[in-house]
Amino acid sequence: MLVEKVDEPVAEGFQTVEVQDSFVYKGKIIKMPSDQPMYLDNDKLAMGDVIIFAKYSPDTVEIDLDGRKLKFVKLSDVLATL
């Protein structure tokens, strides 16, 4: 699947705790294979889902599309959905 970086809105008030450390990345799914559905455990992944995936996976590839930095992520590298 193709994933883009989630831009966090800068807002005033309380700072929320992120479920994230330096081992993982957070990204938003923008493209998925159309021929077959993708499941993470029992949940079906959909476009626009925010996922947490392994940062240093050798199967993750960074690509440049229309000036945007995107990442190809393997399903086995996806750890969770938010």
Add this chain to the structure above:
Amino acid sequence: MASNKKSKMAYIGKKPLVEEHYNIDELIKAQEKRSDERTYYREKDKAREERQKLIEDSQMVVATDFHCTRCNEDFKTMAVLQVELDWSNLTQSIAFYKSKHRKCGSWAIRHITDKTRDGFYQRSKAVVLERGKYHNDILQPFETGFNLVYGKPKHTRIN
């Protein structure tokens, strides 16, 4: 002499220190906070510079060792340096060498930054063998196997 006697009489028990005054205490705490912050940001900048230097110093193309997790074997191949933006911290980059195992076609990775997280050192058989070669030399007296290698130490009775 008279003034000394007066000052002694003014305080019963422990004489209060200047640092204990609430105003001075606040000043000291503020100064300590500023100092800590300065140290924190200086160390952060230093770490970032070191990281950048590590990336700049690493070779563009290199023949290095990899470990294939699928076949569970080591292999040596050419790899090209890849530098990517760190999504979890946009002020820094991550760098690594990545190569494909010819037998099975799976990707293997070697880290340039965050070397402590490089799984190669845990998985590679060559590294384990290298570690085992010098195992006896670094064996400590409290570790298992010391007596076997160096003999049981003779305890002397101290009178």
